[in-house]
Amino acid sequence: MAATRALDASNRTLRSGFLDSHEHYPDHIAVEVAGEALTYAQLHDQAAALAATLDRHAPRGAGDEDGAGLTAIFGQRSVAACVGILGALFRGDGYVPLNPSFPIERTRNMLERAGARALIIDASGESHLEGVLEGLPSGLVLFFPERTSLEGLERFAADHTLVPGSEFACASEWEPQPVDPNEIAYLLFTSGSTGVPKGVMVAHRNVTAFLDAMRERYAVGPNDRLSQTFELTFDLSVFDLFLAWESGARVCIPSQAQKMLPAKYIQESGLTLWFSVPSTALLMSKLRMLKPDRYPSLRWSLFCGEALPADIVESWTQAAPNAICENLYGPTELTIACTLYRWDPHRSREQCEKGLVPIGEPYPGMEVLVANESLEPVAAGETGELLMTGPQLTPGYWKDPSKTAEAFVVPPGEDRTFYRTGDRVRRATSERPMVYLGRVDNQVKVQGYRVELGEVEAIIREEASVEAAIALGWPETAAGADSILVFISDERADLVDVIARAKGRLPAYMAPREVRHIDQFPLNSNGKIDRGALRALLLAEG
Amino acid sequence: MDEKQLREALREWILERSSAPPAALSDDQQPILDEGLLSSLDVVEFILFIEDLRDEEVDIEAIEPEVFNNIDSLMTAFFPAAKKEAAA
Numbered sequence: 001m002a003a004t005r006a007l008d009a010s011n012r013t014l015r016s017g018f019l020d021s022h023e024h025y026p027d028h029i030a031v032e033v034a035g036e037a038l039t040y041a042q043l044h045d046q047a048a049a050l051a052a053t054l055d056r057h058a059p060r061g062a063g064d065e066d067g068a069g070l071t072a073i074f075g076q077r078s079v080a081a082c083v084g085i086l087g088a089l090f091r092g093d094g095y096v097p098l099n100p101s102f103p104i105e106r107t108r109n110m111l112e113r114a115g116a117r118a119l120i121i122d123a124s125g126e127s128h129l130e131g132v133l134e135g136l137p138s139g140l141v142l143f144f145p146e147r148t149s150l151e152g153l154e155r156f157a158a159d160h161t162l163v164p165g166s167e168f169a170c171a172s173e174w175e176p177q178p179v180d181p182n183e184i185a186y187l188l189f190t191s192g193s194t195g196v197p198k199g200v201m202v203a204h205r206n207v208t209a210f211l212d213a214m215r216e217r218y219a220v221g222p223n224d225r226l227s228q229t230f231e232l233t234f235d236l237s238v239f240d241l242f243l244a245w246e247s248g249a250r251v252c253i254p255s256q257a258q259k260m261l262p263a264k265y266i267q268e269s270g271l272t273l274w275f276s277v278p279s280t281a282l283l284m285s286k287l288r289m290l291k292p293d294r295y296p297s298l299r300w301s302l303f304c305g306e307a308l309p310a311d312i313v314e315s316w317t318q319a320a321p322n323a324i325c326e327n328l329y330g331p332t333e334l335t336i337a338c339t340l341y342r343w344d345p346h347r348s349r350e351q352c353e354k355g356l357v358p359i360g361e362p363y364p365g366m367e368v369l370v371a372n373e374s375l376e377p378v379a380a381g382e383t384g385e386l387l388m389t390g391p392q393l394t395p396g397y398w399k400d401p402s403k404t405a406e407a408f409v410v411p412p413g414e415d416r417t418f419y420r421t422g423d424r425v426r427r428a429t430s431e432r433p434m435v436y437l438g439r440v441d442n443q444v445k446v447q448g449y450r451v452e453l454g455e456v457e458a459i460i461r462e463e464a465s466v467e468a469a470i471a472l473g474w475p476e477t478a479a480g481a482d483s484i485l486v487f488i489s490d491e492r493a494d495l496v497d498v499i500a501r502a503k504g505r506l507p508a509y510m511a512p513r514e515v516r517h518i519d520q521f522p523l524n525s526n527g528k529i530d531r532g533a534l535r536a537l538l539l540a541e542g
Numbered sequence: 543m544d545e546k547q548l549r550e551a552l553r554e555w556i557l558e559r560s561s562a563p564p565a566a567l568s569d570d571q572q573p574i575l576d577e578g579l580l581s582s583l584d585v586v587e588f589i590l591f592i593e594d595l596r597d598e599e600v601d602i603e604a605i606e607p608e609v610f611n612n613i614d615s616l617m618t619a620f621f622p623a624a625k626k627e628a629a630a
Contacts (some may be wrong), residue, residue, distance in 0.1 A: 256581070258607045264603075280582075
């Protein structure tokens with residue numbers, strides 16, 4: 001077998017930690033998906049075989065176009081998708097996760113924009129493949145790790161190269177090549193305000209800086225079992241997969257059915273580290289799953305992705321009495337999470353604002369700037385927009401210099417680039433940690449997913465053929481919102497039809513659950529539609 | 543409600559929530575989760591809807607994930623009395 005010794009610390013990339021763990025714990029379980037388990041040795045060999053196969057069928061070379069260093073993963077939380085991610089990283093590519101549950105047109109757009117020529121496809125991706133490939137240029141290389149034949153896929157063979165798992169190379173054929181830590185580790189598309197998703201480029205050096213901070217803090221070891229409930233298109237999945245794999249731990253991925261009942265999943269998997277959006281904890285609370293002492297195996301309970309209500313933490317800490325609870329905060333552009341706050345049952349309540357847990361201190365090496373509209377610092381205790389910089393600051397948006405220039409800025413008096421998070425916070429004082437207060441723009445979190453309301457509105461305007469559509473996160477929850485509600489003014493539109501067509505173009509969490517007519521939009525003093533008045537209208541309904 | 547009405551109520555709720563056409567759930571063995579007709583985003587409201595139909599709380603700790611597989615498994619888990627009546 002080829003040497004797999006990890007590169008030295010200064011050249012660490014996202015694959016390095018897995019390779020170290022494979023060397024030290026080859027017989028430990030690396031991943032368990034709904035009962036199917038693979039050891040580090042098995043997962044390594046499958047990924048190495050895929051990397052060698054990628055080199056054979058989709059070689060990289062001089063004159064490659066931009067997307068040549070990217071491999072797309074079209075799948076859900078499957079073993080094949082894990083093999084795909086690691087296989088791409090082993091061969092030195094960044095990976096681009098694509099979600100089969102997303103509307104086909106959206107996925108095709110992402111694939112086209114990423115320019116990836118190689119796709120790893122699992123069973124869930126296979127059933128949506130035809131629509132995604134329609135209209136794309138020929139010459140893609142499609143890999144099917146779970147397949148032993150190409151039966152039923154013949155229709156794709158005329159335009160593309162197809163490779164089933166049974167024809168993959170041997171793991172020993174993989175020849176590791178050095179990878180530049182400045183290259184892209186993964187490219188994630190997030191909701192974009194103008195109707196088109198933005199691709200966030202995350203470099204290896206960004207994500208290894210993040211993982212270094214996490215590994216030191218949580219001291220995860222080979223006996224730990226980590227949850228992984230996120231879609232691969234959600235960057236919180238990187239935390240679960242790679243923190244486990246850097247540490248020789250087991251990552252436990254639930255089936256769709258297990259995800260419906262998180263309590264059983266925690267108990268039966270014997271999880272020691274739980275990581276979810278607060279909405280999952282809210283869901284568990286509503287379903288009476290946070291009874292005292294239910295989850296004694298947990299030693300860490302971590303929440304990220306949206307505002308964390310103190311009430312939920314109090315219930316959670318009773319249900320998981322042996323766990324330390326922390327609130328993590330961060331946008332994808334700052335690599336998963338970049339500040340954190342540890343819950344202290346004796347003093348945290350009084351540090352909360354509006355019942356929300358503080359977002360706390362920046363990670364090692366990360367710096368905070370809380371600024372006014374001119375991007376000048378505000379005084380301690382004052383509110384402003386949060387900007388951050390440091391080793392987790394990503395290079396910007398894929399092939400979109402204008403959006404990159406808008407969000408990645410050099411504030412007055414600074415010589416470094418900061419990312420404008422768009423989040424409104426209260427700057428920390430010596431007594432009170434930093435607190436998240438809301439957005440400065442029209443972004444909301446729906447059950448933890450980031451949604452630019454402008455993107456929803458653009459789709460509704462098209463589908464309902466109306467000039468104005470205003471989307472709100474509604475009903476609101478303590479953490480964010482449960483779903484999206486849209487107001488339109490044209491009463492001729494068939495609302496049921498508009499919702500159905502929006503669902504064909506937007507992921508489920510972004511599609512409106514309700515569209516309403518409104519005779520006339522309320523306007524503010526500047527003559528703009530008054531979103532606050534629309535929200536007040538909904539609140540008045542009770 | 544009798545068994546037939548309960549099955550219809552479950553089917554309608556799932557189809558409405560997913561905006562799927564009736565053909566997407568044409569029989570009661572059709573997978574609900576694999577086809578994306580129901581997801582964890584819907585689980586709270588779905589359980590509350592089932593509790594309304596039953597007129598009593600669901601013992602959430604007693605159910606297995608597999609109950610969400612299809613309409614048949616939902617009926618067996620949440621409305622066993624209706625199934626028995628129909629069989630009698």
